[in-house]
Amino acid sequence: MQIIPAIDLKEGCAVRLSQGLMESAKVYAKNPLELAKHFEELGAEYLHIVDLDGAFAGEPKNRKVIEGICKDSKLKIEVGGGIRNEETIKCYHDLGVKRVILGSAALKNPEFALKMAEKYAVVIGIDAKEGKVATEGWAESGSTLAWEFAELFKGSKVEAIICTDIARDGMLNGLNIDFTKTIQEKSSLFTIASGGLSNIGDFDKLEVAGIDGVIVGKAFYEGRIDLVEVFGKFGDRQT
Template sequence: MQIIPAIDLKEGCAVRLSQGLMESAKVYAENPLELAKHFEEIGAKYLHIVDLDGAFAGEPKNRAVIAQICKESKLKIEVGGGIRNEETIQHYEDLGVERVILGSIALKNPDFALKMAEKYAIVIGIDAKDGKVATEGWAKSGNVLAWEFAELFKGSKVKAIICTDIARDGMLNGLNIDFTKKIQEKSAIFTIASGGLSSLQDFAGLENAGINGVIVGKAFYEGKINLQEIFRKFED
């Protein structure tokens, strides 16, 4: 299983939100690099970084912090938030980012996302409210069903799909495994669960459902899980 700790960046700090609401931001680290190094020290192989300011602005806002983490850690890093063009994708690849996450632009222009996946390691971020895809830092919700959107990428070069049930994100009330499984089945692409992870039981549920990727956020920050033990027990 790919167990991917998350660092969400707001004004250069590592924060967590509840249900994607910026006003709910709680700062957990003023130095995200130290946090990334801690994840590496306890056994992480991967790191999920979201530029929250970038997601709302439509362009990256925390590039310097991300560049520093890329330079000073050996983690396989995926980055999302405000990535809307090839220039930004290329910039992150040049920094050493392993995978680039496309969210809003993939919904607006699926052909662009498919084209980029032919050239770069692209992950599609599908964030849903009531089963419908949300964009612009989750501020806007449309009428496109998440699993129908996921199906557009079936047979493509997309490396993975990250699917988040926004209602559960940061709430510590358990992953929506059925939702994740449906995305995986419709897309036939490696799917990473996100939003609501709260306990060891969630990892067992993912294994039973055949889902081999998960993002860990608030459950770690609030001390609900021992991440070092989980790396030993579940990770590849």
């Protein structure tokens, strides 16, 4: 199981949102690099970064912060938020980002995402409201069913899918295991759960369901889980 701590960036700070609402942002660290190093000290191998400003603007807004984390840590970093073209993907690749997350761009142009996956390490972000894919920083909800969208990438070079139930994100009320499992089955790709992780018991549920990975956000920041304990129990199964 890939256990991936998360840093969401807003105006250069590490924040967490509730249900994707920008006005709900709570600042947890004004120096994201120090936070990234702390995750590394705790035993993290991976780091999930979302440029929230970029997601809403449609272009990167916290690139300097991300560059600093890439330069000064040994974490395997995945980045999402505002990535809409190959130029941005290449820029992040050149900075040392391990894989990029395509959400809105993939939904609007699946062929673009498939093409980029042939050249770069690409993850598809599927963020859903009531089972339908949301875009533009979750501000817009369309008519595309999440599982149908996931199915488009079956057999492709896409490295993974991160699926988030927006209604649960930042609410600490448990992951939507059934939703995640459906995405995994329809895509046949490495699938990472996100949104709602509440306590260490959720890791046991993920393991029973056979889910490949999980994003750890607010549960860590609010002291609901001990990452050292989590890595100690589940870390030997990281890939």
